Every structure is written in C-alpha cells, then in structure tokens.
Amino acid sequence: MSAMRGLGIRALHHELAEGRLTASDLIQDSLAAIETADGRVGAFLHVTRERALTQASAGEGVSGVPAPARGLLAGIPFAAKDNLCVEGVPTTCASRILEGYVPPHTATAVRRIETAGGVLIGKANLDEFAMGSSTENSGFHPTHNPWDLTRVPGGSSGGSAAAVAAGFVPYALGSDTGGSIRQPAAFCGVVGLKPTYGLVSRFGLVAFASSLDQIGPLTRSVEDAAIVLQGIAGWDELDSTSVQVDIPDYLASLTGDVAGLRVGVPAEYFETDMDQGVRDRVMEALDTLRRLGAEVRTIRLPHTRYALSAYYLIAPAEASSNLARYDGVRFGVRANDAPNLLAMYERTRSAGFGPEVKRRILIGTYALSSGYYDAYYKRAQQVRTLIRQDFQTAFAEVDVIVSPTTPTPAFRFGEKADPLTMYLNDIYTIPVNLAGLPAISVPCGLQDGLPVGLQLIGRPFDEPTLLRAAHAYEQAAGFSGLRPTALGEVQ
C-alpha cells in the first residue's frame, strides 16, 4: 500500500504538515501508480512527469513557511481533463485536430490550484471535445473503468473519473456540459460536483457549449469536493460569464446535520426506464436520508421529458459555433494538399474531427440554419425556460432534489453504438445544466459489483446546502471507502 492511496486531501495535508511525507513523495507515488496501471486503464493522454517533479521540489523549498499557513491543496497532485489549457503542456481535447497544440495560457481553475501549491500530474482523457458519455469518442484511445476493465468509465470526463477511482491522483478536474462530471463519477464510484453556472471561471476551458459548460472536481469524498471547490470558485475578469458572488466556507457547511432538510424526489425521473438495481440503491439512499431526519417528499418537474430534446439541439448549436475556430489557420493540424482556402478548411476539419463531433456540428448547424431555426433552436430555448421554471417551483418547496445520476451502471464498450441510445444515458443530468444549477453525484452502493451514483441537485449558488446533504448521506451510508478491485495489487 502506497503512502498516498486511501487518504483524503485533509489527511494528506496533515501528513505533509507534520513532515511525515513530502510533496515529492506524493508525486513519486502518483507517477508510480500511473506507471504500474495506466497501461490498463488509459486515464491519461499526457503525464507531466518532469514538470510535476520540479514543482514538487520547488514547493518543498518554501516549506519553511509554517504548515498551517499553507493551503490544503499545497503539495498534493491532481489531474486535469485535457480540455483545460495549461501553459506549455499539450492540450488536445482528445481530438486529432488539436494534436501538437501547446497553449500559451493556463485555465484559471488550474492556475488557482497551482497558485495554492497543487501539482499537476497529467492531462486526463475525454470524449473528443467533451462530446460523449463513455470516453469511447476519444481520438487517441479509450479509457477503461477501474471497476471492470471491460466497461466504460463514462464520459466525457472519463479519464478524470478513472484516474481518481484507480488511485492515481486524490482528485481531478473535469467539465460538465450535460453530465460529463457526474455520470463518469457515478460509473467509477467517485464523487463528482458540477457547480452552479458562473461559480467557476471557464477561462482556459476549451469551449463546447458555452451556456452549459462548467468546471468542477472529481474526488473520493464530498469533503474533498468542498476543498477543491473552495480552491477554484470565484469571480474572474477573464470569464465574462463568471459571477460576482461571495464565496462561502464550503468546509464549514459539512455539519453532518440534515434534520428537517426538505428533500424532493422528482416523480418524472422515476417514471423513466431505469435498472432495478439503480432504483433500489436510490430508494435505500432516500431511507438513509429519512433516518437522518430529512423530510423526503415527491415533487413534479413536468417538462423533464423535453429536456433531452432541448439539450441535443442547444448544445450542438453552440458547439457548431464554438468549433468553427478549428480552421487549420491559427493552431492544430492543417490538411496540406488543398488548392484554396475553402478546400483547406473543409479538408482540415473533415480529417481532424471524429464522427460524433461531426454529427453534433451538423445537427447544430441544421438547427440554426435558415428555415429550421424557429422549429428547433428557438423552441429548444423556450423549453429551456420551462425546465428552469420547473426547478424554481420545486425549490420553493424543497431544499435539495435527489435522483439517480444515471439509469444504469457502467456499460460495456460498444454497447451503445447508436448515438441516440448513448444520449439517453444523460437523461437525469441534462436538466441540471439547462437550468444552470449545482449538482453532485455520490456513490450509493453497488449493483452486480458496479458502482451506482446518487445525484443531489441544489439551488443556484447554494453549494453549502448541497454539500451538507451529500456529506451527511455519504457519512451515514459508508460507501466512500469502496475501492475497485479490477487492478489487483495497485489498489
């Protein structure tokens, strides 16, 4: 058993502060775990070995600073999804079109962690441009679920989730446009937090769907999620969508007390097809919350059934616009045989983008095109209003909303070859992005040896209540210690 694995961020910080471990120990430990097992998992696209070792020893140079003065993230390794730019480190978005791209800037979320002394270990795999739910759409290689290597880790932050589940890093950053943090967290048995839209700066996050994208942590515990959120939340002048709000003390909200908390269970979510095992685990979780003194009641979110349709028009529409920048002129690859500029654009994009990215660009272009805009894009935006209003009405009666994160546990590679069948996997996570709300996935047990995720949804900027509920549940349920066994002695 290595020094690092099994310990949360606070415990690791304690070890560093007491001098029992150094930052270099943690980095070496993380690199060794990756060396041993990432050949089987495929969580990383790029490991920043030398950079991490240099940073860790530099950090030790200033460890003469009294330990309590250094933040909880100092000296602790982390991974970043490879759609987060880091100056001098290759950033591909798992797309061939960005092969060789080395950004001149660092994402604000990453910069804040590095400023706090956190050490980047590597860039994690994803579905190309974060479009997918299984990481099968990576342009480089798939990622395998550490619980069962024949199954997907979810997506699109599949590399981030697998890296945390496999014990390669204590935490990772991901991005969530329609469930891309929460769904892989559920599939890999870790915690995944999608913060309120606007709470975390997206500067340096390669844009997919700008009205939906949000950066958040994947961790082993709710406490760790609170610690990382504390490190990355807050206004940033470099992101015009970042919101100026007071940032609360998230750790202080983890009181363990949910007595009297009003928990809403959306009837519409449970009327959909879901695995019986998922249903059972979520019902057991609701029993646990009741036992803790929470008041569980049924609520209605009547427009839920339209959310998926609205999302799969809005997100591709925004993507078709955002991905117009990949033109072979300023960065990335270029098709070299083109006789003129237009042919160069077309050949570059056709060779550089994978099939799912092309599908979404085409759907989005269609939905925005003359003659179809009103029927598709505009109606989707109107439905988005109704979905948001559903949540506003519900949150007048309840403090958090609870559901499964996904209808099934992790599926096998190739099992959802049809694009639409893959999209249906996001049915419980998508409405949250459309409404801009915070939500978290927490492990709520196993079904046939695979993790099941419980989703909790909160009011805008009410991460304190969301984290308090998730933490109280986690502590009472006792599933946070579950570790995958598929990697053998590495675990």
Next chain:
Amino acid sequence: MTSELNLAGRLGERVEGHFVHLTTDDVVHVAALARLHVTSEETESLVLELSRILDYARDLQELDLTGVPATSQIGITTTVVRADERRPSLTAAEAVANAPDEDEGMFRVPAVLEG
C-alpha cells in the same frame, strides 16, 4: 448483470410514425455550411443518424410555447465590458507559435483569390 434497457423504445415507435426524412442534399448542404467535407459513404449514414436525432426532437413541436420567452443564458443580465486599456498580451511570435504555417509573425494560408 446490467439489464438491457429499452430506452430507445420511444424512438422505434417514432421511426414508424413521424420520421423526419432528411435527404442526401440536406446533409450535403448543411455540411457545406459547417465547412465539413463528407464522403458519399458518410452522407448515407448521416442521413439516417441525423434524421433519428431530429425525429426524437419532434416532441418539442407538440408543446404550446406561445408567449414563453427563450433562455439563451443563465444568470447573465448585462454585457460585461472592461476598460479599453492596453495590457500585457501575447507577442506576435507567441501568437503564431501554434500555427501550422507562419511567416514573420503572420499566419500564412492558401490563396484566397484565384489567379
């Protein structure tokens, strides 16, 4: 074992009912707008795949949305601007460092005009 869910069941009914038939021409037209070159083989499968996705979205048509405002962003009420002041930025060399083809700090592209 994970049971096989019939999540796409609704789709199957719709395929027989109100299938949105995109034509090959539609796909070629949209691909041109999107600056994507699609082969005839790709076009064939895209006609089917895109039709199924758009058909799924047909349920949006059944809602009465009269008077419902559109939501394009959450939480943004004003356009954010900053003072128009010079501040540190990339040098020309840094700006073109990732370019597939550059010349003296400029991006070089194939000829835009014929002749």
